[in-house]
Every structure is written in structure tokens, then in C-alpha cells.
Amino acid sequence: MSCRGLSALRHRSEQERVDGANGLADALIAAGHPENATVAEWKDGLNEAWADLLELMDTRAQMLAASHELQRFYHDARETLAQVRHKQQQLPEELGRDLNAAEALQRLHGAHERDIQALSAQVQQVQEDASRLAKAYAGDKAADIRRHERAVAEAWAQLRGASQARGRRLGAAVEQFRFARAVRDLLLWMDGVRLQIEAQERPRDVSAADLVIKNHQSIKAEVEARADSFDACVAMGTALLGQGHHAADKISEQLAQLQERRRDIGTRWQDKMDWLQIVLEVLVFGRDAGMAEAWLATQEPLLRSPELGSSVAEVEQLLKRHRGFQKAAAAWDERFAALRRLTTLEEKERRRREEEEEAARKTQAPPPPPPAQAEAGGVPTSAPPDTQNGLGSGELQRAPPEPPALNGICPDSAAAQVPALTNGAQEQGGAPSLGGSPQKGGGVEPGEVVTSDPALAAPLPPRPPPAPPSLEGGLCRKHEMEAQGKKAPNRSWQSVYCVLRGGSLSFYKDARSAGVGAPFHGEPPAPLPGARCHPALHYRKRKHVFKLGLSDGKEYLFQAKDEAEMSTWLRVIQAAAAPGPSGPREAPGGGGGTGTPGRGGPRATSAPPPAQPPPPREGKEREKRFSFFKKNK
Incomplete structure (x- = not known):
């Protein structure tokens, strides 16, 4: 039985005793007891004392109930504060070293937040009890109640703030690790793509080039298929930078590296594609040129055949074959025209040479001004380059332009020519003239070669004999x-x-x-x-x-x-x-006289007599026979 039950039982027993005393007093008074007055006075004193006792008992009960409620508030406040601080101490600072660890910590933090939500009801009850008790008490007790409530409220606010900050840090760490993993995966994939681009072998024929180009285009399709992954990764990194992530420098570096590698892959792919296109064009040109050369080789015996027919039937047959050759040659004109067009590689080389020549012309120093001409005797001491057969005094005349080459091989007549080194107009004192025609005041015979450089006066070496065919x-x-x-x-x-x-x-x-x-x-x-x-x-x-x-x-x-x-x-x-050359070429300088050089002037050597050109080498002869069009340079 509780204390409250015992108190009620005692109160009923005491009330019964008081009621019995009052009944006994009433009975004495009704019986006419000689001490009626005294009995009545005792009865009143007993009732007053009982009433005072009852009032004191109620007051004491109220005070005890209020004290119990206050102490219970203190107890609940201290217990709630201890639980809040314990939960706050359970919040770790670690964010994980990789994505799996960060995600595991995030799941643990979710369970921790659910535990914290269970404390919110206790904190709310403490705040309600504090508000109710603060109205019932004043002075120091009211201040103490407010102090306990404020301590619980501040600890709860700190716990909620720390929990929310921890959740945000964990979310940012998870996003960072996801971004880093996406960047790492894309970088590894781009390394594989780069190896595929660089590991392709050079094609050896047109079919292999087509196959390599198709494989290269499949790499481009794979790169384009990854565009969504690149965009999502870039958007993730940009969002983290916009949120002011604590690892913003590292994220910016990874994002820049990803974009740079992506541009590098695109550039490498395009360069390889351009190179493959050039290789394919060159292989197609080689194939077409080989077919053309093979066709020319098959038609050469027909054209070089000495057979002209010994009867009408044979002559008609030969004419028929010749007309067929003419028709076939007309059909091959378009192919030969296509072979004459420059390829992309040749166009690039031509543009490069033009740019180099233009740069050389820009960096070349301007020519010195021509010296003033002497008026004495009406004979100029020195003439400008335009008046001296296109050359200045002491300069060498350029070799005449070579005849057009056939398939990159110069004709033997052009190869056998020796360019004449000439001088300009004669100076006073008998300067040598241009080779071939005597000038005024010169003593050089026709056929002599005049040069202003002693190193250029040496005789030209004889052409080496051609290699025997095999x-x-x-x-x-x-x-x-x-x-x-x-x-x-x-x-x-x-x-x-x-x-x-x-x-x-x-x-x-x-x-x-x-x-x-x-x-x-x-x-x-x-x-x-x-x-x-x-x-x-x-x-x-x-x-x-x-x-x-x-x-x-x-x-x-x-x-x-x-x-x-x-x-x-x-x-x-x-x-x-075929028989060899008729005889050895005569050494230059073996015939003819030497000019008399002026004092301090250029030295003249006689030109070699004209010799029979050597037989064409087998390589040149083949080029002449099978190539009727010029090679593109």
C-alpha cells in the first residue's frame, strides 16, 4: 500500500475517533450531565483542533506534491541533458577514405539521427514542465527552473546543429568520392582509347586502310556514346564547386584534368583520322598508279613489237589490236588525269614550302644599292644586275631551267648537259665574258667556261657507269x-x-x-x-x-x-x-686552251668537248617506258 493510501486510512480512523468523541459529548449533554458546559467547551475545542489539523494536512500535501513535481522536473531535465550530450559525443569527425566508407558512415549517421528524433519528445516535455512550473514559483526557484530549461534547450540546439553539419559533410564527401570515381573511370577509359588510337598499325593496302578507318570511326562512336557520362561528371563537379566544397581546389584540378584529357583525345582522334585519310589517299593513288603502270606494261610489247605482218590477214589483225589499244587508252585518260591531281599530302607539302619561302623572303636582307656609274668615256665601270645579262659583276649565271621530268626522272639529254658558268658585262681591264660568245675586250675563246670561284673551276667528274640489270x-x-x-x-x-x-x-x-x-x-x-x-x-x-x-x-x-x-x-x-657505250668519256680539260686571267681576276678553264651521252640506266628507262604522265611533286 502506498503512502497516500496509508495516509487516507489513518485520516479515516482519526475522523472516526473525533466523531465518537463528539457523539459521547452530545450524549452527556443530552443526559443532563452536571458538567454540560465543560463538556460542550471540550467538544468545541476538539472540533477546532481537528479542523486545524485537517487544514495543515492539506497544505502539507499540496506542498509535498509541488515539491515532487519540481524535483521530477529537475530529474527529467538532468537526464535529458545527459542524453543529449552523450548523443553529441557519439558524433564522429571521420568522413571516410573512399566512397564505400563514406556511404557506410552516412548510413550510420541516418540511424543516429533517428535516435536523436526520439529525444525531441523528452526535450519538449521538459520545456512544457518548465513553462508550467515557472508560473507556480517565483524568485530563486523560478530562476533555477529557467536555468535548467535553458541548458537543455542549448544542448539540444547544439546537437541538432552538429548532426545537420555532420550530415552535410558526409553528403559532400560522398558526392566528392562519386565525382572522383567518375573522373577516375573516365580517365582510365580515355587511356584505353588513347592506346587504341596509337596502337593501330599502318595499313599496307586500300582494304586494310578502309578497315582501320572503320575501326577508328567506331572509337569515335564510343567516345560520343560517353558524352552523357562526361556531361554528368562535369555537372557534378560544377555543382560541388558552386556549393563551396571544402576540397574545391582538388575538385577544380580533377575537373580541369578531365576536360583537358577529353580535348586531347578528340585532337588525337582527329589527327589520326586525318593521317588515315592521307594514307588511304596515298594507297589509292599507289593502287591506281600500279594498275596504270601494269596496264602500260601489258601494252608495251604490242607497241614495241617489230612484227608488222606478212599478209593482209595478219596486218588487219594487228590493226584491230591497235584500234582496241586506242580505245582502251581513251578510256584510261580520266584515270591518268586523276593521278595527275595532287594528293592532300602533296598539297600540305606545297603549302609548307611556300610558307618557308615566304618566311625566307621576309627575313632576307634587302639588296645593297647599285654603285654609281662612271661618266668617263661613256663606259660604265659597273652595271646594275638587270643590264648584265641578268647577273651582277662577279656573280654566277643560274643554270637554265631543266626540261619537265617524266615520272620524276629527268631525260638523259638534260642530265648530260653541263651548265655554263658565265659572267656579266666586262669590266675595264679585260674581264672574262660569258661562255660561248666573245665579248669586247675579252680573250676567252668560245667553248670555255668562266668562273669566279676557284672551287668551281675543277673539272666535272665523269658519270658513273649504270648498274648491271638483275x-x-x-x-x-x-x-x-x-x-x-x-x-x-x-x-x-x-x-x-x-x-x-x-x-x-x-x-x-x-x-x-x-x-x-x-x-x-x-x-x-x-x-x-x-x-x-x-x-x-x-x-x-x-x-x-x-x-x-x-x-x-x-x-x-x-x-x-x-x-x-x-x-x-x-x-x-x-x-x-644491249651494247655498252661507244667509248669512255673524255676527261674535262683535256683539250682547248686556257684563258689568260686578269690580274686578281677570275680564272677560266676550257670546257670539255661534247661527249656521247651514256646509255640510260635501267630504272630511268623503265620510268620512261611505263610512265607517260608526270609525277606530282
Whole structure:
């Protein structure tokens, strides 16, 4: 039983005793007791004392209830304050080292905030009790109540502020780690793309170039597909910078690095694409040029064939073939025109040279002013460059412009020319004149070369002899004649490996036998000087057959796999069989006199006599035969 129940029970028992005393007093008074007055006085005194006791008891009960409520407020306030401070101490300062740790801390902080929300009801109850008790008390107790309420309110506000700040820091850290991970992923992906761009091999033909370009374009499509990821990452970084993130410097650096790498990837891709386009254009040009050269090589035997026909039918057949060649040549005009156009690479090279020449002209110093002319005797002491055959005094005349080259190879007539080094108008005292025509006051004979530099007066070295042609490959051979008027005993077709080197043609069974030097059936090499080689037009049983007749009377038939191979063998054998130059070139300076140089003037040397031009080298001859259009430079 509680204290309140015991107090009520005691109060009822005491009330019953007081009521019994009052009833006994009333009975004595009613019975006419001689001490009625005294009994009545005692009865009144008892009732007054009981009433005072009851009032004191109520007052005491009220004071105890108020004190209980106050102490309970103090207890609740202290307990709530302790819980708030404990929760505030549980807030960590760590934000995590990576995205996973930051997200885990963010989840823990969410649970912590839910615990804090449970304390809000206790804090609100303390504030309500403080407001109610502050009205019931005054003085020091009221101030104490306000102090407890203020302490709880301040601690609660600090806890809420710290919790919210922690949540914001964790959210910012998570966003930063997400941004860093997105940047890292994109940078790693761009490294892979850069390796793909740089690792592609150079294509060797047009089909390979097309395949490489398609693969390169697929890289561009992949880059464009990642544009949304780039935009989202850039937007995330910009938002973090706009929020004033604590790691703004690092975020700015990562954002700048990402954008720079993206621009670098775009630039690398475009440069590689431009290079691939140039390579494709060059390969297409090479393919078309090769096709054109092969076509020219196949048509060359027809044009160089000495056969003019021995009957009307043969002549008509040759005319028909020639008309077909003319039609085919007309059809090839457009292809040759396309080959003459400059490629992108050549255009860039031309523009680069023009820019270099323009820069050189701008940086070149202006020419000195011409000296004043002497009036004595009406003969000028020195003339301006325009009046001295286009050159100043003591200067060298430029070589005449070379004739146009065919396929990048100059004609032999142009290569054999020796440019004449000339001087301008004669000075007083007998300066030498321009080579070739005598001038006034000069003693230089025609044909002499005049130079103002002793180093240029040395004779020109003779042209080195051309390298002997060489060729090897597999052919089918038929031995027709063993000697003049004598047929070969075995005239069947046999596969042999032919090696043309050093002016002789050797036969082997295969390339391995040629490597070890084992001739076919022990046959000695066939000497080619003085031999005759031409297409075997009279032989109809096989195609691509040409005939070789040696100087000792032996004759062979050879079959190539196609017209181009036959033309190549014909050209090389004819070059090896052609006779050499008529004689060695005369050394310069061997004939003619020397001019008499003036005192301190230039030295004159006689020009070499004209010599027969050497035979064209095999490379130049091939270019002349197969290239009827100029190479683009």
C-alpha cells in the first residue's frame, strides 16, 4: 500500500475517533450531565483542533506534491541533458577514405539521427514542465527552473546543429568520392582509347586502310556514346564547386584534368583520322598508279613489237589490236588525269614550302644599292644586275631551267648537259665574258667556261657507269635450237628457275638450287650480250611466250605467268643484251686552251668537248617506258 493510501486510512480512523468523541459529548449533554458546559467547551475545542489539523494536512500535501513535481522536473531535465550530450559525443569527425566508407558512415549517421528524433519528445516535455512550473514559483526557484530549461534547450540546439553539419559533410564527401570515381573511370577509359588510337598499325593496302578507318570511326562512336557520362561528371563537379566544397581546389584540378584529357583525345582522334585519310589517299593513288603502270606494261610489247605482218590477214589483225589499244587508252585518260591531281599530302607539302619561302623572303636582307656609274668615256665601270645579262659583276649565271621530268626522272639529254658558268658585262681591264660568245675586250675563246670561284673551276667528274640489270624468277622453258641450223634434242617444256645477273642468264631447278649454286642439268650460264629477245607472236599454243636467241645460235622459248611478267623479263634481258657505250668519256680539260686571267681576276678553264651521252640506266628507262604522265611533286 502506498503512502497516500496509508495516509487516507489513518485520516479515516482519526475522523472516526473525533466523531465518537463528539457523539459521547452530545450524549452527556443530552443526559443532563452536571458538567454540560465543560463538556460542550471540550467538544468545541476538539472540533477546532481537528479542523486545524485537517487544514495543515492539506497544505502539507499540496506542498509535498509541488515539491515532487519540481524535483521530477529537475530529474527529467538532468537526464535529458545527459542524453543529449552523450548523443553529441557519439558524433564522429571521420568522413571516410573512399566512397564505400563514406556511404557506410552516412548510413550510420541516418540511424543516429533517428535516435536523436526520439529525444525531441523528452526535450519538449521538459520545456512544457518548465513553462508550467515557472508560473507556480517565483524568485530563486523560478530562476533555477529557467536555468535548467535553458541548458537543455542549448544542448539540444547544439546537437541538432552538429548532426545537420555532420550530415552535410558526409553528403559532400560522398558526392566528392562519386565525382572522383567518375573522373577516375573516365580517365582510365580515355587511356584505353588513347592506346587504341596509337596502337593501330599502318595499313599496307586500300582494304586494310578502309578497315582501320572503320575501326577508328567506331572509337569515335564510343567516345560520343560517353558524352552523357562526361556531361554528368562535369555537372557534378560544377555543382560541388558552386556549393563551396571544402576540397574545391582538388575538385577544380580533377575537373580541369578531365576536360583537358577529353580535348586531347578528340585532337588525337582527329589527327589520326586525318593521317588515315592521307594514307588511304596515298594507297589509292599507289593502287591506281600500279594498275596504270601494269596496264602500260601489258601494252608495251604490242607497241614495241617489230612484227608488222606478212599478209593482209595478219596486218588487219594487228590493226584491230591497235584500234582496241586506242580505245582502251581513251578510256584510261580520266584515270591518268586523276593521278595527275595532287594528293592532300602533296598539297600540305606545297603549302609548307611556300610558307618557308615566304618566311625566307621576309627575313632576307634587302639588296645593297647599285654603285654609281662612271661618266668617263661613256663606259660604265659597273652595271646594275638587270643590264648584265641578268647577273651582277662577279656573280654566277643560274643554270637554265631543266626540261619537265617524266615520272620524276629527268631525260638523259638534260642530265648530260653541263651548265655554263658565265659572267656579266666586262669590266675595264679585260674581264672574262660569258661562255660561248666573245665579248669586247675579252680573250676567252668560245667553248670555255668562266668562273669566279676557284672551287668551281675543277673539272666535272665523269658519270658513273649504270648498274648491271638483275632479275630472277620461275619460268617455263623450251629449248628450240642447239646451234645455228641444229634443233635441240629435247624440245619439251620444263619449269626452271632463271637468274639474270652480270650479263648472263643461269638456269636452276628451283630457288633452293639457285641458292646453293647447282645449275639445271649442269648447264653453263647463257651469255646475253648480243642476244635478241622479243615476243613469240608466231607461237600460238601458249600465251605470254617470248623468244630468246643467243649469239652462239641457241634459241629458247620462255612462258611467263602474265603479260606484266613477260614485259619485265623482256625489258631486263634487252637491257642486258644491249651494247655498252661507244667509248669512255673524255676527261674535262683535256683539250682547248686556257684563258689568260686578269690580274686578281677570275680564272677560266676550257670546257670539255661534247661527249656521247651514256646509255640510260635501267630504272630511268623503265620510268620512261611505263610512265607517260608526270609525277606530282
